[in-house]
Amino acid sequence: MTTSTRPHNPAGAPYQGMPAAAHGGVGVAAARATDLSKVYGQGETQVVALDRINVEFMQAEFTAIMGPSGSGKSTLMHCMAGLDSISSGSARIGDTELTDLKDKKLTKLRRDRVGFIFQAFNLLPTLNALENITLPMDIAGRKPDRAWMDKVIHTVGLADRLKHRPNQLSGGQQQRVAVARALAAKPEIIFGDEPTGNLDSRSGAEVLGFLRNSVRELGQTVVMVTHDPVAAAYADRVVFLADGRIVDDLRNPTADAVLERMKAFDARARTS
Ligand SMILES: Nc1ncnc2c1ncn2[C@@H]1O[C@H](COP(=O)(O)OP(=O)(O)OP(=O)(O)O)[C@@H](O)[C@H]1O
Numbered sequence: 351m352t353t354s355t356r357p358h359n360p361a362g363a364p365y366q367g368m369p370a371a372a373h374g375g376v377g378v379a380a381a382r383a384t385d386l387s388k389v390y391g392q393g394e395t396q397v398v399a400l401d402r403i404n405v406e407f408m409q410a411e412f413t414a415i416m417g418p419s420g421s422g423k424s425t426l427m428h429c430m431a432g433l434d435s436i437s438s439g440s441a442r443i444g445d446t447e448l449t450d451l452k453d454k455k456l457t458k459l460r461r462d463r464v465g466f467i468f469q470a471f472n473l474l475p476t477l478n479a480l481e482n483i484t485l486p487m488d489i490a491g492r493k494p495d496r497a498w499m500d501k502v503i504h505t506v507g508l509a510d511r512l513k514h515r516p517n518q519l520s521g522g523q524q525q526r527v528a529v530a531r532a533l534a535a536k537p538e539i540i541f542g543d544e545p546t547g548n549l550d551s552r553s554g555a556e557v558l559g560f561l562r563n564s565v566r567e568l569g570q571t572v573v574m575v576t577h578d579p580v581a582a583a584y585a586d587r588v589v590f591l592a593d594g595r596i597v598d599d600l601r602n603p604t605a606d607a608v609l610e611r612m613k614a615f616d617a618r619a620r621t622s
Pocket residue numbers: 390391397398399417418419420421422423424425426
C-alpha cells in the first residue's frame with residue numbers, strides 16, 4: 351500500500367494511507383447529517399423524503415448509499431452537497447453548517463470544497479480532456495497543483511488521452527475525465543450520483559476501481575449513490591435507506607452481502 355499525503359485535512363488528523371474502515375471506522379467526519387429532515391410540498395401532497403437522518407461520512411473513506419427507488423438517496427446526497435435546502439436538522443461539510451450559508455457562500459463552498467460526478471459525464475465537447483479536467487479551477491481562477499494533477503491523471507490512467515476531445519473517448523474514458531475533474535481541485539469530499547449508471551460493466555468496473563484508488567492512494571473521501579450491489583462492493587461501507595431513514599450500515603461489503611440485505615428489505619417491505 352502506498353503512503354501518501356492527504357489532499358485535504360483541516361482537522362490535522364494523521365493519515366496513514368489507509369481507509370478509515372481499516373481503523374474500525376474511527377476517523378474524522380468529512381460530512382455529517384444530524385437529525386436531517388427534508389420535506390417536499392405541503393398538506394396533502396407533502397412528501398417526507400428524509401426523516402431525521404443521522405450519518406457521518408468519514409475522511410478517506412468510500413461510502414455507497416443504497417436503497418429502493420424513492421427511499422431518499424439522491425435527496426440525501428443533494429442536501430449534504432449543498433445542492434438542495436433542508437427542512438430541519440443540520441448538514442455539515444467539515445465544520446461548516448450548510449444551513450448557515452447564503453447562496454453566494456454556498457456556491458463558493460460547492461466550488462471550492464466539494465466535487466461532483468454525475469451519471470451524465472457533463473463534459474464540454476469543444477474542450478479536450480485536460481481542459482475539461484482543469485475547467486472548474488480555471489473558472490475559479492485557481493492554479494492547478496502540477497504534481498497533484500500528474501498524480502490524478504496517472505491514477506485515472508488518462509496520460510495518453512489528454513489531447514482527445516470527449517467524442518474521441520469511450521464512455522468509460524469520458525467518465526474517468528469526470529472523475530479526474532472532480533479530484534483535480536482536491537475537494538474535501540466527492541459526491542457521485544450513479545456515476546457508473548451509463549457505463550457497460552467493464553468501463554463501470556474501471557471507473558469504480560479508480561474511485562477506490564483515489565480513496566486508498568490519494569486519501570480522497572467519496573460518497574456514491576448506486577442501485578448496483580457490485581458497484582457498492584467497491585466501497586468501504588454501505589449505508590441503506592428506506593422511506594427516508596437509515597435502516598442499515600454495512601462495513602467491508604461484498605456484492606452478495608449487499609444483495610442479501612436488499613432482499614431482506616424487500617421482503618420486509620412486502621409484509622409490512
Ligand atoms: N423536487 C421534489 N418534489 C417533490 N417530491 C420530491 C422531489 N424530489 C424527490 N421527491 C420525493 O422524495 C422521495 C425521495 O426521492 P429521491 O429522489 O431522493 O429517492 P431515490 O432513493 O434517489 O430514488 P431513485 O432510486 O428512484 O433515484 C420520493 O418520494 C420522491 O418522489
